[in-house]
Amino acid sequence: LLFWFLLIALLPCGILTAITARLANRALEASIQERLVQIASARSTQLESYAAERVRDGTTLSIAPTVVTAMSQLSSVGLSESNPTVLEEEATAYAPYLRDVATSRGYESLLLIHVDGTVLYSSTDQLKPGAKLTSESLGTTELAKSFDRSRTLLQSEMCQFAPFGKSGKPTAFVTSPIFQREKVVGVLALQLPIDRVWQILTDTTGLGATGEILTAERIDNTARITTPLRHRSDAAYELTIPLTVEKAVAARHASSGNRGYAVFPDYRQGG
Structure with missing residues (x-):
């Protein structure tokens, strides 16, 4: 009788404990999910x-009088890829302003490009x-x-980050059309360093001791x-x-443009 009494007494307690633990786990998972979604x-x-x-920077600079004048002046110069010194000499009057604009706003370089794709000016080598x-x-x-x-398309664009140049360092460009008398005479390009983007993505605040943010592109x-x-x-x-x-x-869901939450194996696991 004592055995059955204990069994009858403990069984509800065990069931209650299991239910409580399950509800607690669900609440914890819901809290974690909400937190992760908020961080993302x-x-x-x-x-x-x-x-x-x-992009706003590009649009603003593309209509700056000095930029428009430089684009017009350089476009009138004979273009020769094997002899860039002519273009460099012609850009002397505008170079200080263009370099200062690029560096003061945190860009790695500023380019003025003819509508045929010829680089007329570059603030770096x-x-x-x-x-x-x-x-x-x-x-x-x-x-x-x-x-x-x-x-x-006659509008400012920002391309995706990708390895560029001899260094292979990931970089992106903002490009904006330059107009003169309502006609496109060239394109302004601003080169963005990836440092700020990585600073945002490597901020693990709220992700505990092992959490991280992973971004990927589909190839x-x-x-x-x-x-x-x-x-x-x-x-x-x-x-x-x-x-x-x-x-x-x-990565599969994100690269397909889907948002959501799921539990899945760590990318560091084998297989």
Whole structure:
């Protein structure tokens, strides 16, 4: 009798404990989910604001009188990729202003590009005056694509970050059409460093001791990581994850434009 009495007494307690634990786990998971969604949304908003500010910079600078005058003057000069000194000499009067504008606003370089794709002015040596964005070496770059969209759609654009130049450092460009007498005479390009973007994405505030933010771009059936990771600082543009494996659930959904929440294996796990 004592055994049955204890069993009858303990059984409800056990059931109650199990139910309580299950409800607590659900509440904890819901809290974590809400927190992660909030963090992801906040980082996304920061990135969108940063991009919008940069595009506004391009639009504003493209109508600056000095920029329009420089574009017009340089366009009238005979262009020769093998002899950029003519363009450099012609740009002497405008170079200090253009360099100061670029550096004061945090850009790595400023380019003035003729509508035919010829670089007429560059504030750095990364691209020499006379270089052509339609050439085999530059024609497939994000800069060339953004330039083409701006001169065709007549609006400011910001291309995605991608390795560029001899250094292979990820960079992006804001391109804006330059008008004179309501006609497009060229395109302004501002080169963005990726540092600010990575600063936003590597901020692990609220993610505990091991949490991190992972961003990736889709290349065929592979996700290429585009930001340094907490557990692998050299992952950006080096680490790839096949989208067919289970651990690529997040990258697969994100690269398809989907938002959501899920529990899945860590990308660092084998298999």
